[in-house]
Amino acid sequence: MAAQAAPGAPGASDTPLDTPPAVPPAERTVIENCAVATVDAQDTEHAAGHVVVAGQVIESVGAGPAPKGLENVVRRIDGSGHLLTPGLVNTHHHFYQWITRGLATDHNLFDWLVALYPTWARIDAPMLAAATQGSLAMMVKGGVTTACDHHYIFPRGSGDLVAAELAAAASIGARITLARGSMDRGVKDGGLPPDFAVETTEGALKATEEAIDSHHDASFGSLVHIAVAPCSPFSVSTELLREGALLARRKGVRMHTHGSETVEEEKFCHELFGMGPTDYFESTGWLGEDVWMAHCVHMNDADIAAFARTGTGVAHCPSSNARLAAGIARVPDMLRAGVPVGLGVDGTASNESGELHTELRNALLINRLGAHREAALDARRALRLGTYGGAQVLGRARETGSIEAGKLADLVLWKLDGLGHSTIADPVTALVFGPAAPVTLSLVGGEPVVEDNHLTNVDEEAVARAARTQARRLARIAAGG
Incomplete structure (x- = not known):
C-alpha cells in the first residue's frame, strides 16, 4: 500500500482521502405570493403559495410564503397577481411549416398535402434553422417549455437537417423531442408525396438510427430526445413501419406517427390494407406505452379500447x-x-397562430361541440392536457408536467391582473377561458427563457427577419425562380 504524505507535506491534502469534496449549495430561486396550480395527482392548488427552485429542480412547493432562513437565495420573485403552472408541453408540431404559413387555407388534409408537398420538398438547412427558431420562439413566448417536432421532409442535398434543427432549438433554450420522421411511399407506390420528396426505406432507417446515436440523451433533465417517426400510413411502407418499430425498441426510444386523422385516411387504409388505421398500426407493432399518435380524430370504440389496453x-x-x-x-x-x-x-401551415395556449381553450370549446356537450372538458382538465398529459405522452412525466419536489423546474408565471383577466376570479379559468396571458417568467430547468413577456436567449426581431427571409427564398425556389 502506498504511503500517504504527512499533513502539511508536499502533495498532502487537508481533506481526508475518504471524504468527498465539498459541493457548493445549489442557488435558489423563490417564487411566492402567487396562485399555484400544481397539476399533481390530487390537483393541489394554492390561492397564495410558493415554489422554491434549487438548481434545476423544484425543492419545495406549498401554501403561503416560502420558508424563512433559506440559504443561497439568488432571486426572490413576488408573484402577486399571477398564476404559476407547470410549463406547457407541445406533443406534436412541424417546425418547418413556420415558413409556409397562410397557404392552401381552404383545403382538406389530402388536398392540402398535395398542394404543399412540392414546396416543402425544397427545404434546406438554413430554411429549417430559421423555421425552427420562429416556431419554437413563438411557443416558448407563450408558455411552452417542452416541444415535440415531427420532421419528415429530407430532400436530397439539403444538408444536415437534424443538426440544423437541434442547433436552432438550443438557441431558444426549450426541451425538444425531435421525432425523426420519414417517408418512403411516393406517388408511384400509391402514396401522396411526390416521388422526389421521399427517402428509400433503408436510407430512412439508417439516418434515423444515426440521429438517435448522435443526439438522443436519456439522462434526467436532458434537453434532447429523439423518437422514431415514420410519417403516416399514406406516405410510408409497411416495411418502414415494422422496421422502425424494431429500431425504436432496440434503441429504447419512443415512437410517433400520424393516425386516424381523416375519413380519407380511413378509406385509404381499408382499400390498401383491408383494415382500419388502428388495426393496421397494431399489425405492424405500432401500439404500446412507447407510442403516441397525432390527431386520432376518427376512432371507434374498439380503437379507443385498443389504445387504452x-x-x-x-x-x-x-x-x-x-x-x-x-x-x-x-x-x-x-x-x-x-x-x-x-x-x-x-404544423403552422395548418395552425397559423403557432402557440399552445390557444389549444387549451380550443380543446375545451371544440370538445363541447361533441356528444358530451358542456361536460366534455373543464378548465382544469384542459390545463392537465397541456401539462402533465403532454409530459406523459412524451415519456417525461417523472421529470416534468407538474409542480412537485424533485421534478425539473419547468415553470411558467402567468400575469393575470391586467386588462384581459382581472375580472375573472378563478385563475385557472382566467388562463384557459381568457385571452392569451402574458408570461412574466418562464423557466426551463431553473433557467429563464422568458422574462417580462420577452425571450431571454434570442433577439425576437432577428428571428422574425431570418424567418421572413427564408420564407421568401423558399417561395422563390418553389416557383422556379
Whole structure:
C-alpha cells in the first residue's frame, strides 16, 4: 500500500482521502405570493403559495410564503397577481411549416398535402434553422417549455437537417423531442408525396438510427430526445413501419406517427390494407406505452379500447383538426378509457397562430361541440392536457408536467391582473377561458427563457427577419425562380 504524505507535506491534502469534496449549495430561486396550480395527482392548488427552485429542480412547493432562513437565495420573485403552472408541453408540431404559413387555407388534409408537398420538398438547412427558431420562439413566448417536432421532409442535398434543427432549438433554450420522421411511399407506390420528396426505406432507417446515436440523451433533465417517426400510413411502407418499430425498441426510444386523422385516411387504409388505421398500426407493432399518435380524430370504440389496453398516447390538435375540417376527436371518451392524451399545436401551415395556449381553450370549446356537450372538458382538465398529459405522452412525466419536489423546474408565471383577466376570479379559468396571458417568467430547468413577456436567449426581431427571409427564398425556389 502506498504511503500517504504527512499533513502539511508536499502533495498532502487537508481533506481526508475518504471524504468527498465539498459541493457548493445549489442557488435558489423563490417564487411566492402567487396562485399555484400544481397539476399533481390530487390537483393541489394554492390561492397564495410558493415554489422554491434549487438548481434545476423544484425543492419545495406549498401554501403561503416560502420558508424563512433559506440559504443561497439568488432571486426572490413576488408573484402577486399571477398564476404559476407547470410549463406547457407541445406533443406534436412541424417546425418547418413556420415558413409556409397562410397557404392552401381552404383545403382538406389530402388536398392540402398535395398542394404543399412540392414546396416543402425544397427545404434546406438554413430554411429549417430559421423555421425552427420562429416556431419554437413563438411557443416558448407563450408558455411552452417542452416541444415535440415531427420532421419528415429530407430532400436530397439539403444538408444536415437534424443538426440544423437541434442547433436552432438550443438557441431558444426549450426541451425538444425531435421525432425523426420519414417517408418512403411516393406517388408511384400509391402514396401522396411526390416521388422526389421521399427517402428509400433503408436510407430512412439508417439516418434515423444515426440521429438517435448522435443526439438522443436519456439522462434526467436532458434537453434532447429523439423518437422514431415514420410519417403516416399514406406516405410510408409497411416495411418502414415494422422496421422502425424494431429500431425504436432496440434503441429504447419512443415512437410517433400520424393516425386516424381523416375519413380519407380511413378509406385509404381499408382499400390498401383491408383494415382500419388502428388495426393496421397494431399489425405492424405500432401500439404500446412507447407510442403516441397525432390527431386520432376518427376512432371507434374498439380503437379507443385498443389504445387504452396498450397505453398508446394521443396528441390532440384541435385547431389544426378544425382548420383542415378533419373532425372532432373523442377526447372525453379517450380520457375516460384511460388513454394518455396531450395537446399539440401541429404544423403552422395548418395552425397559423403557432402557440399552445390557444389549444387549451380550443380543446375545451371544440370538445363541447361533441356528444358530451358542456361536460366534455373543464378548465382544469384542459390545463392537465397541456401539462402533465403532454409530459406523459412524451415519456417525461417523472421529470416534468407538474409542480412537485424533485421534478425539473419547468415553470411558467402567468400575469393575470391586467386588462384581459382581472375580472375573472378563478385563475385557472382566467388562463384557459381568457385571452392569451402574458408570461412574466418562464423557466426551463431553473433557467429563464422568458422574462417580462420577452425571450431571454434570442433577439425576437432577428428571428422574425431570418424567418421572413427564408420564407421568401423558399417561395422563390418553389416557383422556379
